Amino acid sequence: MYRAPGRVNLIGEHTDYNDGFALPLAIQQGCTATVRVTDGVEIRVTSTQRADDPVVVPVAELGGVEGWGAYPVGVLWAFAERGVQLPGLDVRLDSDVPGGAGLSSSAALICALAAAVNDLLGLGLSRPDLVTLTHRTENDYVGAPTGGMDQMAALLCEADHVLLCDMRAWSGTPVPFDLGAAGLELLVVDTHARHHHADGEYADRRAACEKAAGLLGVAALRDVSLDDLDAALGRLPDDVLRRRVRHVVTEDARVLSTVELLRAGRLRDIGPLLNASQASMRDDYEITAPEVDTAVEALLGAGAHGARMTGGGFGGCVIALVPPNGVTRATNAVQRAYRKAGFAPASAFTVHPSSGAHPA
Ligand code: GLA
Numbered sequence: 001m002y003r004a005p006g007r008v009n010l011i012g013e014h015t016d017y018n019d020g021f022a023l024p025l026a027i028q029q030g031c032t033a034t035v036r037v038t039d040g041v042e043i044r045v046t047s048t049q050r051a052d053d054p055v056v057v058p059v060a061e062l063g064g065v066e067g068w069g070a071y072p073v074g075v076l077w078a079f080a081e082r083g084v085q086l087p088g089l090d091v092r093l094d095s096d097v098p099g100g101a102g103l104s105s106s107a108a109l110i111c112a113l114a115a116a117v118n119d120l121l122g123l124g125l126s127r128p129d130l131v132t133l134t135h136r137t138e139n140d141y142v143g144a145p146t147g148g149m150d151q152m153a154a155l156l157c158e159a160d161h162v163l164l165c166d167m168r169a170w171s172g173t174p175v176p177f178d179l180g181a182a183g184l185e186l187l188v189v190d191t192h193a194r195h196h197h198a199d200g201e202y203a204d205r206r207a208a209c210e211k212a213a214g215l216l217g218v219a220a221l222r223d224v225s226l227d228d229l230d231a232a233l234g235r236l237p238d239d240v241l242r243r244r245v246r247h248v249v250t251e252d253a254r255v256l257s258t259v260e261l262l263r264a265g266r267l268r269d270i271g272p273l274l275n276a277s278q279a280s281m282r283d284d285y286e287i288t289a290p291e292v293d294t295a296v297e298a299l300l301g302a303g304a305h306g307a308r309m310t311g312g313g314f315g316g317c318v319i320a321l322v323p324p325n326g327v328t329r330a331t332n333a334v335q336r337a338y339r340k341a342g343f344a345p346a347s348a349f350t351v352h353p354s355s356g357a358h359p360a
Contacts, residue, residue, distance in 0.1 A: 002119065004112035004357035005030040006097035007104045007153035008188060008310045008319050010162050010177070011270075011277050012255040014285060016147030018209050018248050019168040019220035021255040024149055025177060025353040026157035027103065027188075031095035032360050033112035035120050040088035045072045048094040059086050071106055074141030075113045078133045084123060101190050102309075102316025106142075107150035110134045115155070115357040127155050127356075128170065145203055146312075157356040164259055168222055175262050177353050182267035185350045187322050189299070189334055192344055193291035193315030202312055205285065208244045212236060221248045247284040251277060271306025271321055278308035287313030291343050295334050302326065302333035 005026035012022030038044075043062070045055040055069030062077040072091055080086055091113060097105035114130045114137075117123070125133065134151040138144050149165050152172045157163045161174035179186055195201070213220050216232050224232045229249050233242045254273045261269050278296055282288040292309045299307040299320040307320035322330050331348040338346055 001032060001034045001360045002112045002116040002357055003030045003032045003360035004108045004115060004154045005157065005354050006108045007150060007157070008186070008317065008351060009149065009153075010310075010319070011258050011274060011308070012149075012165070012251060013277065013281055013310070013313070014147075014205055014209075014287070015222075015248055015251050015255065016149040016165065016167045017145070017206050018213070018252075019222035020248065020252040022149040022165045022167065023162045023175070023255050023258060024153035024157065024165065025162045025186075025351075026153055026356055027097075027351040028354050029095075029097045029103065029108075029351075030354075031093060031097060031105070031108035031112045033109070033116045034092040034094075035113070035116040036090045037120065038088040038090050043073065043076055043086070043089050043091065045069060045091040045093065047092075049099075059088060070142045071109050071137070072113055074137040075110050075117070075134065077141050078114075078137045079117060079123075081136070082133065084121065087121075089117070098190060100194050100316075101192075102311025102313070103188075104150040104154065104311070106138065106144075107134065107154040110137050111151060111154035111357050119359070130357075131155050131170065144199070145206055153356070155356045157354065159355045160353050162262070162353060164255075168220070175259055176265075177262060177267065179267070179352070183323060184267065184305070184321050185324050185327055186352075187299070187304075187320045187327055187330055187348060188310075188351050189295050189318045189320070189331070189346050189348045191289070191291040191295055191315055191318060191346050193289050195289060195314035198312065198314040201287070201314055205244065205287065208241060209248060212241050212245045215241075216245075221245060222252065224249050226250070226253045243284040243286075247280045250280055254280075268305060268321075271304075274306030274308045274319075274321065275300070281309055281313065285313075289313075289315045290341070291315060291338075291346070292318055294337050294341050294343065295346060296320075298333040298337035299330050302330040304330055
């Protein structure tokens with residue numbers, strides 16, 4: 001039985017698939033996978049959240065599952081692709097990560113299952129191996145062209161730390177993130193907004209970055225430095241591509257500046273970087289939503305040190321750094337602004353930097 005967490009990303013959005021930097025933390029919400037070897041020839045997966053929809057597939061034919069079952073079966077497929085001879089398995093899943101909220105409920109699920117199977121079958125794969133395996137599940141089986149930050153967060157995060165993900169090296173380095181010592185809380189506001197074409201928009205942003213990297217003659221946008229940015233922008237043919245590149249290059253720099261401040265014990269000072277990231281996502285990358293921008297404005301108006309959307313975007317969650325006695329004020333300010341704008345109420349909760357996948 002293993003539990004793996006969901007995540008929020010402190011800063012570094014849409015940088016992972018550009019070989020860049022991201023800075024997620026694991027949250028206390030997660031998915032628990034309980035796995036048992038059976039003497040059958042099937043994989044049977046049930047989920048507390050989908051009690052009436054079990055998935056049963058023969059071990060010998062793991063291909064082609066669609067819908068929610070693609071995630072768990074895709075993990076087992078990835079083990080089989082590595083040459084693992086799977087026995088019949090009974091898999092039970094139970095998650096309290098809200099789905100579709102940009103908190104990586106899917107990474108929590110696949111990473112909990114991968115860690116459990118690795119342990120149960122004594123496979124001895126390292127955490128970085130499991131990152132590769134679960135990233136493969138999502139990209140090659142489920143068909144979501146995601147970048148790898150979420151799987152790294154679910155598998156490598158440590159309590160009281162954020163994880164500096166270097167997505168060229170595929171390495172994760174813990175960086176202290178002691179909210180208590182700084183006298184702050186990290187508030188998550190779930191806007192409940194989700195654009196129905198978000199998946200297409202994600203693929204579109206990724207394609208634009210690859211196109212721009214090709215035009216600039218670099219392997220990935222990670223290779224464009226802040227100093228080179230103006231010259232690079234001057235070589236791009238249209239304004240949309242220029243704005244996409246400006247977001248990625250400045251966002252990478254903001255991640256590294258955030259890490260410097262955290263290492264210097266200056267957590268309180270990262271607010272302006274969070275705000276600059278939000279503006280860049282809103283104006284240059286165009287991945288926020290009216291509900292997101294309204295929540296951010298309300299949070300800053302209520303005294304937050306910084307606020308930004310977190311995750312893939314087009315809705316989902318906003319994070320804000322607030323003093324402990326400012327949580328209620330900040331939450332009320334969002335609800336008031338939502339009523340005024342005619343949006344359905346948001347929900348809000350505080351999160352603590354938690355650890356990656358662990359035995360439950
Ligand atoms: C989603 C993807 C990640 C990353 C973020 C944006 O969460 O799964 O790989 O690209 O969006 O930063």
